[in-house]
Amino acid sequence: MATQPPDKILIVEDEPDIALALKIALESVGYEPFWAGDGEKALQILLDDNDCHLALLDIRMPGIDGVEVLKRLRSSNRDVAVIMMSGHGSEELAVECIKIGAEDYLSKPFVLDDMLQRVERARSHRLAVIEKKRLEQEREDFFMMLSHDMKNPMTAVIGSIDIMREGRLGPVNEEQVDYLQSAIDSCNEVILMIDNLLDIRRFEVGKMQLSIQPYQPVDIIRKVVAQFSRAAERDGIRLSLEFKDGIPDIAVDRNALTRIMGNLLGNALKFTPEGGEINVSCNRIEPSDAHLTRVPSYVSLPDGFLERQCFVMLTVRDNGNGIPSDELKCIFDRYMQSSSNGGRERGGAGLGLSFCQLAVESFGGAIWAESEAGQGSEFIILLPCVT
Numbered sequence: 364m365a366t367q368p369p370d371k372i373l374i375v376e377d378e379p380d381i382a383l384a385l386k387i388a389l390e391s392v393g394y395e396p397f398w399a400g401d402g403e404k405a406l407q408i409l410l411d412d413n414d415c416h417l418a419l420l421d422i423r424m425p426g427i428d429g430v431e432v433l434k435r436l437r438s439s440n441r442d443v444a445v446i447m448m449s450g451h452g453s454e455e456l457a458v459e460c461i462k463i464g465a466e467d468y469l470s471k472p473f474v475l476d477d478m479l480q481r482v483e484r485a486r487s488h489r490l491a492v493i494e495k496k497r498l499e500q501e502r503e504d505f506f507m508m509l510s511h512d513m514k515n516p517m518t519a520v521i522g523s524i525d526i527m528r529e530g531r532l533g534p535v536n537e538e539q540v541d542y543l544q545s546a547i548d549s550c551n552e553v554i555l556m557i558d559n560l561l562d563i564r565r566f567e568v569g570k571m572q573l574s575i576q577p578y579q580p581v582d583i584i585r586k587v588v589a590q591f592s593r594a595a596e597r598d599g600i601r602l603s604l605e606f607k608d609g610i611p612d613i614a615v616d617r618n619a620l621t622r623i624m625g626n627l628l629g630n631a632l633k634f635t636p637e638g639g640e641i642n643v644s645c646n647r648i649e650p651s652d653a654h655l656t657r658v659p660s661y662v663s664l665p666d667g668f669l670e671r672q673c674f675v676m677l678t679v680r681d682n683g684n685g686i687p688s689d690e691l692k693c694i695f696d697r698y699m700q701s702s703s704n705g706g707r708e709r710g711g712a713g714l715g716l717s718f719c720q721l722a723v724e725s726f727g728g729a730i731w732a733e734s735e736a737g738q739g740s741e742f743i744i745l746l747p748c749v750t
């Protein structure tokens with residue numbers, strides 16, 4: 364029953380005898396009930412008293428009735444659980460009140476034990492709601508902390524190391540430049556991980572801001588490949604880009620597509636041993652093309668996708684470790700890493716592909732992976748052309 368300090372419960376009832384009976388019953392089990400004789404007074408108390416989280420509210424009262432009190436309470440930001448009390452003939456109204464946001468209702472004349480059970484139930488439910496809100500707030504605070512308190516200092520660290528790497532603080536030899544560049548690459552990996560986490564969250568809550576416009580995919584992809592060429596060279600991996608002339612525009616968010624390709628290339632580098640090869644390609648695909656039949660059945664395509672007139676297909680192929688076929692679907696799930704290639708030991712969080720999938724879907728496209736363990740992997744993105 365009620366815990367210490369006692370829970371305050373407001374009884375809103377214009378008949379003093381009923382209010383008194385309720386008060387005595389509630390006090391007997393440790394609550395701290397108090398009384399308001401009309402709707403105006405009840406509203407004043409409920410809107411001002413931050414310690415009162417539960418009200419027993421009579422429906423029929425002179426002046427502002429219980430339904431109106433409930434409506435005003437629900438349009439305020441006060442979080443008070445309400446149990447309506449209905450007299451003979453107002454049961455339908457009581458049911459209506461549940462739709463407006465009342466927790467429960469009691470029909471008069473009520474059995475006190477039943478009333479106490481309903482109060483306890485409403486109280487437990489409210490505590491669960493408060494706990495859920497607290498956890499949501501904690502999660503929100505954590506994401507804010509990630510973006511401000513971790514990402515910003517990391518960016519400052521990169522800036523400082525870069526100044527040293529460029530020799531602006533004194534001469535640095537080739538080996539030192541390599542070490543400083545590795546430090547910068549590692550910091551960038553952490554920033555990418557934070558960005559993936561934040562953007563997955565933004566997609567989830569519908570707050571991802573995208574600026575989708577027609578772009579020439581080759582322009583974007585060429586830049587990403589150039590960014591990775593030094594790391595590939597350092598790791599002894601051959602990185603190539605293949606495309607034909609006349610690739611049509613696609614409607615994408617430029618930053619998001621850059622990040623998608625960055626994640627795929629980062630993975631390919633991570634899971635391809637020295638001496639391996641990574642190939643990026645960009646092709647125009649016609650509806651009759653056999654490539655369209657390669658879309659696995661578990662990939663959900665937007666309505667009318669296969670009836671589109673033309674597509675652009677982007678691929679990132681490597682000849683590294685590969686992925687077992689039964690894991691090809693789930694590697695796109697959050698925090699999922701293949702059991703076969705030591706993703707966790709390689710420092711990732713398992714977020715990159717989840718971001719890629721959400722972003723590609725937001726462009727109205729599809730992404731999937733093809734691979735066989737030990738045979739390398741290919742990540743394929745299909746996007747409708749801008750016609």
Ligand SMILES: Nc1ncnc2c1ncn2[C@@H]1O[C@H](COP(=O)(O)OP(=O)(O)OP(=O)(O)O)[C@@H](O)[C@H]1O
Nearest residue numbers: 630631634694700701706711712713714715716740
């Ligand atoms: N090119 C690839 N070759 C082999 N395995 C891959 C490849 N790309 C992804 N995987 C597998 O899919 C998993 C999920 O990839 P994802 O990019 O989501 O996470 P991650 O790279 O482990 O971490 P993060 O991207 O968050 O840093 C990887 O851990 C790895 O097991």
Ligand SMILES: [Mg+2]
Nearest residue numbers: 630711715716
């Ligand atoms: Mg990754």
